[in-house]
Amino acid sequence: xxxxxxxxxxxxxxxxxxxxxxxxxxxxxxxxxxxxxxxxxxxxxxxxxxxxxxxxxxxxxxxxxxxxxxxxxxxxxxxxxxxxxxxxxxxxxxxxxxxxxxxxxxxxxxxxxxxxxxxxxxxxxxxxxxxxxxxxxxxxxxxxxxxxxxxxxxxxxxxxxxxxxxxxxxxxxxxxxxxxxxxxxxxxxxxxxxxxxxxxxxxxxxxxxxxxxxxxxxxxxxxxxxxxxxxxxxxxxxxxxxxxxxxxxxxxxxxxxxxxxxxxxxxxxxxxxx
DNA sequence: ATGACCATGTCGCATGGA
Numbered sequence: 001x002x003x004x005x006x007x008x009x010x011x012x013x014x015x016x017x018x019x020x021x022x023x024x025x026x027x028x029x030x031x032x033x034x035x036x037x038x039x040x041x042x043x044x045x046x047x048x049x050x051x052x053x054x055x056x057x058x059x060x061x062x063x064x065x066x067x068x069x070x071x072x073x074x075x076x077x078x079x080x081x082x083x084x085x086x087x088x089x090x091x092x093x094x095x096x097x098x099x100x101x102x103x104x105x106x107x108x109x110x111x112x113x114x115x116x117x118x119x120x121x122x123x124x125x126x127x128x129x130x131x132x133x134x135x136x137x138x139x140x141x142x143x144x145x146x147x148x149x150x151x152x153x154x155x156x157x158x159x160x161x162x163x164x165x166x167x168x169x170x171x172x173x174x175x176x177x178x179x180x181x182x183x184x185x186x187x188x189x190x191x192x193x194x195x196x197x198x199x200x201x202x203x204x205x206x207x208x209x210x211x212x213x214x215x216x217x218x219x220x221x222x223x224x225x226x227x228x229x230x231x232x233x234x235x236x237x238x239x240x241x242x243x244x245x246x247x248x249x250x251x252x253x254x255x256x257x258x259x260x261x262x263x264x265x266x267x268x269x270x271x272x273x274x
Numbered sequence: 275a276t277g278a279c280c281a282t283g284t285c286g287c288a289t290g291g292a
Binding site for chain 2: 169
């Protein structure tokens with residue numbers, strides 16, 4: 001089974017491109033972030049025509065998360081227990097969606113950006129990551145479970161094009177990295193580290209061409225390879241033991257109409273008999 | 275070449291992204 005995560009930066013602007021990529025890449029389950037649409041405007045038909053069931057949560061032009069699957073989609077959960085709120089009136093944002101697909105519990109997460117170290121949004125980001133860790137600690141260890149998405153944190157200095165550029169900004173600060181690393185306390189390890197990248201057979205997806213998953217639209221960031229690695233997958237042991245390949249599809253950043261993020265693909269083997 | 279922001283709502287500029 002092939003499972004992927006992709007911050008699509010508006011699904012209405014990119015539905016045809018995403019569906020074409022799904023079909024070309026032989027991906028069974030795709031978790032999306034930043035769909036930037038309300039539920040009633042999601043392009044369901046484009047995905048259904050390609051054989052994918054859709055779960056989506058979006059309440060405005062901000063945020064929005066989805067899971068599409070052609071291997072079954074059930075037990076959809078909007079948000080996780082204890083998910084922090086934001087805004088006035090305070091409400092849980094459309095940043096987390098869970099579903100069971102092909103026997104795997106999948107969570108699509110869009111971690112708050114943080115905006116600036118002194119901004120209230122930064123405290124919200126840390127609280128959000130802490131609450132996600134706490135929720136994940138309570139999920140059944142017997143179910144293969146993977147939490148994928150845009151984490152808005154680069155795990156190490158090697159995961160940004162210039163660590164000095166990010167000093168004093170969000171995405172690389174020690175508290176953010178600590179919050180990310182704390183997922184391990186809940187039994188979830190990062191599966192998308194550069195050392196884990198491989199090639200995927202039968203796919204255009206290249207495995208080892210680079211580690212970044214995001215490049216800014218501005219200042220020729222992509223041609224200059226000024227990117228970050230912030231789109232990650234964390235899996236529990238039951239999921240991790242079935243992992244056979246991980247790849248970043250850098251090709252998807254090219255051309256007109258690209259998202260500023262690219263898909264990250266994970267391949268897992270069928271469960272062991274018994 | 276992979277190329278000099280993009281997408282949203284609501285109309286012309288504000289907001290968010292990172």
